[in-house]
Amino acid sequence: xxxxxxxxxxxxxxxxxSVSISMSFRFPxxxxxxxxxxxxxxxxxxxxxxSILYGSNFTKRxxxxxxxxxxxxxxxxxxxxxxxxxxxxxxxxxxxxxxAGMLELTKADSAQQPSCNALFSLGNFGVCWVDIFxxxxxxxxxxNIFFMTLLFKIFFDAFVEEGRS
Numbered sequence: 209x210x211x212x213x214x215x216x217x218x219x220x221x222x223x224x225x226s227v228s229i230s231m232s233f234r235f236p237x238x239x240x241x242x243x244x245x246x247x248x249x250x251x252x253x254x255x256x257x258x259s260i261l262y263g264s265n266f267t268k269r270x271x272x273x274x275x276x277x278x279x280x281x282x283x284x285x286x287x288x289x290x291x292x293x294x295x296x297x298x299x300x301x302x303x304x305x306x307x308a309g310m311l312e313l314t315k316a317d318s319a320q321q322p323s324c325n326a327l328f329s330l331g332n333f334g335v336c337w338v339d340i341f342x343x344x345x346x347x348x349x350x351x352n353i354f355f356m357t358l359l360f361k362i363f364f365d366a367f368v369e370e371g372r373s
Contacts (some may be wrong), residue, residue, distance in 0.1 A: 224350040227346075228343035234314055244306060251295060254359070267284060287362060290358060304344065
């Protein structure tokens, strides 16, 4: 992956993690199922896209071209790295959401949960494991959507190139 995209993904994760922690965000009760469905479909889309790109002229061209930003690999290797990272982000998001659902870490259930002992606190601001877990899930969701947009741009370029040939 390109360094700028790695930095942007980390910044997005940190931003959404921080905002989620500061707001003590909890997922709305029904949103977990919807998000799991959404990211499962996205993961299926990645698999389908790789299958479609498998024998295409676009893939053959990418394999022949050296990546100008990473001289040690071809553009196809770079695309593969993006697929790997996007797939990993999708699977992590799905797993985190499923665990959040199983642990009942939703907005409706948070009123029923006893207050937890803070893992660490700064003055009146305390953070417990539920807040950290939920914030990690929110950060992963944001980075997953970022990777999705990057891959969609590549898919559209491939679509146009295949149409020309």
